[in-house]
């Protein structure tokens with residue numbers, strides 16, 4: 001764990017330069033706007049340790065799979081978001097000496113991520129080997145007001161000399177992915193142009209033929225006058241530069257502005273890209289950096305107004321939750337149903353920028369509450385658009401008749417993952433997709449989603465489960481063999497309780513959803529029946545039979561659900577008895593040893609009890625929680641949030657807070673020693689859930705919002721803003737009171753500890769102490 005990020009309510013601050021921390025900071029200070037994003041690499045040359053990262057959402061490359069032993073059904077490619085052109089590059093030579101922080105004495109250094117207004121600022125003073133001292137102030141942002149724009153203002157001042165500056169401003173598309181399977185570069189150059197309006201480099205991805213144009217206008221200002229740059233002869237492929245030599249005067253700064261765009265053939269015809277890029281650059285340059293920054297601040301103000309969380313009495317916690325909200329909003333804005341949320345967003349290469357079950361299981365609740373309804377709807381539509389591919393995917397594994405298996409990892413609907421125990425066996429992801437549809441409708445009340453898209457997805461998923469189970473003559477129940485549950489520390493097990501429970505629920509829910517569509521819109525229902533060739537009588541009979549007779553392992557003596565058939569055969573050791581030297585298991589133990597152990601990577605049975613909480617009483621939850629938590633090592637960042645929410649439900653405030661802390665500052669404090677790979681974006685949504693669903697106890701039941709709050713002892717109060725069915729509410733939790741503010745004209749009824757309270761426009765204060773049972 002590191003502790004170098006200073007705690008401030010709105011800013012992430014790093015003081016002092018430590019090159020060993022640079023890759024971590026490059027992740028933490030990442031910027032993005034849903035359409036594109038970037039790690040916090042330096043603008044000027046840096047020869048030290050760095051992971052260069054510029055990403056354009058949805059633009060991917062199918063990197064040929066590399067496996068030791070090929071298995072039928074493996075995907076041939078892993079589609080990954082590729083490292084794109086670096087638009088902000090500057091090479092700065094002072095009297096011939098390169099400015100490179102890896103070679104300089106850095107005498108002052110500060111990085112600030114201003115989350116309130118959405119920009120990154122870096123200031124430093126550095127002494128070059130020659131003794132020349134310079135001061136630099138660099139500010140940049142990715143506009144969320146216009147997501148085709150990024151902008152940089154770089155100011156350089158000589159502190160102890162006058163001399164010559166040779167400046168090169170460049171776009172470098174000659175980049176590669178560190179995780180490239182065959183050391184291959186993924187881009188080809190299509191064209192380039194350099195003219196007064198800017199420099200434009202168009203690249204095309206190999207195989208997938210996405211075209212991306214990067215356009216940049218560089219403006220240099222000295223003594224309030226624009227300095228002309230000259231276009232350099234093109235020295236290499238995928239690289240464009242312009243340059244100028246100018247005299248620097250002691251203590252007089254120069255300003256370099258770069259206004260950039262990245263446009264892709266996903267949104268424009270390739271032939272239109274150059275003209276469109278020129279228009280975008282022209283309009284942005286006319287507005288200018290400061291005006292663009294004002295728009296950015298205004299757009300972020302709206303985001304914060306829709307979804308801020310305010311914690312009183314704990315600055316580190318305040319900073320952490322804002323950081324998580326900020327990064328989630330930088331990653332996904334919901335404007336484009338073709339995009340999704342990679343577990344690392346735009347902050348690194350790991351997980352390939354692809355879509356995982358994380359979106360449905362963890363991210364949907366955040367976007368449901370803090371963004372307009374279309375945002376989460378778009379996340380669901382994304383999977384609808386991949387339905388055909390999911391049916392093909394299931395077909396490759398031998399399923400038929402419209403059974404759909406969504407991929408474990410995907411960019412375009414095709415499976416990318418290629419470890420058999422996950423690709424073929426971690427099939428619970430199908431259930432999370434169905435659950436997200438249910439969750440969306442429960443929260444929004446928008447059941448029209450079913451007839452338009454949702455029911456077809458559910459039918460495909462239900463058919464898969466029907467074919468995936470088999471009748472056990474021995475158990476006289478349906479069983480599901482050879483699966484991997486969310487706990488990836490056991491593979492190829494039989495009857496994972498979570499997967500079986502989810503499958504049974506999916507079958508029932510699909511029939512229920514069909515009933516809703518049939519009743520509300522018989523015509524649409526007939527369309528879907530025809531399109532999916534649904535044999536209502538026979539298929540429903542099967543689904544009913546299976547859902548009612550699926551085997552759900554349970555141990556009578558312990559009174560707990562069994563994670564899988566053989567779980568109790570394992571030597572039962574508790575995490576508390578593991579020596580510290582054995583943790584994390586995934587780094588200290590062989591895989592073989594992990595698989596045979598009882599240790600659990602992440603919530604599994606408990607994930608199911610969280611999804612379907614109304615089916616279990618508190619005593620049963622408590623037994624399962626105590627049993628499984630004591631065996632869980634939380635080596636997935638997705639684990640603690642579920643535990644935090646359940647601990648809160650069990651009235652165990654201390655433990656709820658403890659689990660919350662494990663994810664809240666996971667990246668800021670580099671808890672797991674892996675922040676340098678990128679941020680844990682999807683687990684950030686889990687942190688949000690820990691506060692709102694855990695401490696706030698927020699649920700939607702029977703179309704009504706309900707809260708069972710408690711205030712962590714360490715805090716004076718906390719407040720969160722949510723949107724619910726067109727109404728915005730601010731909920732503030734104090735020690736004994738819940739204060740609800742809404743602008744809604746309608747009279748609402750809100751459930752607090754199982755008692756309905758009328759809530760009108762303005763402020764309503766409810767003392768909940770008296771309601772506690």
Ligand code: BGC
Pocket residue numbers: 343351356357358486488601602635636637638682
């Ligand atoms: C977790 C998965 C998750 C993936 C991406 C893995 O470590 O076990 O549940 O989908 O990371 O976040």
